Amino acid sequence: MALVAPEATLRGFFFTGILAQVRLLGDEAVTRQCEEAAGGDRFMFFFSYPVSAMLRLLYTAAWALKGPRGDFAQVMRHLGQEIAPDYLESGTGRVLVLLAAGEPRRLLNGFPSAYRTAVRHGDCTVTWMGTHAARISIQGSPLPAEYYEGAVRGVFSFTQVAQVATVVRQVSPLLIEVDVSW
DSSP states (O other): OTTTTTTTTTHHHHHHHHHHHHHTTTHHHHHHHHHHHTOOSOOOTSEEEEEHHHHHHHHHHEEEEEETSHHHHHHHHHHHHHHHHHTTSSSHHHHHHHHHHTTHHHHHHHHHOOOOEEESSSSEEEEETTEEEEEEEESOOOOOOOHHHHHHHHHHHHHHSOEEEEEEEEEEEEEEEEEEEO
């Protein structure tokens, strides 16, 4: 939390996606606990909210879902993967999919602009490692590496552009690398 700048924000669909997964548990006490961690129970899809609130919600939800969804890292991947459809069904997400035209390379090239529309902190770059391999670098975000890995896998799963393999590394507290290959 000490690494989060006060002006760092992200869109409300991140919150609604996580809360939807928590509500599937059917445990009102856990749902209330997560809503309190997030600072509310309703979030406007494309409004911006503090990253600090997202971190509190994300960790509270991950601990609550641990067990039914696997270990902590698996839950983080799951939560990241489940956010992809919400983004891709939005107007901005549909443009990303349309511009990709079913090609993994084009889809990955769109990740930096997609990141900028969804997140107001840090930076996302894509570096090509070969014809069927790229590295997505996310600099300046305190969100867990596994969460980002899940989001990348979710985008490819939802769009069915390619079957991908991912390897994630937390290089430093604010640098994450997700290697993608197909």
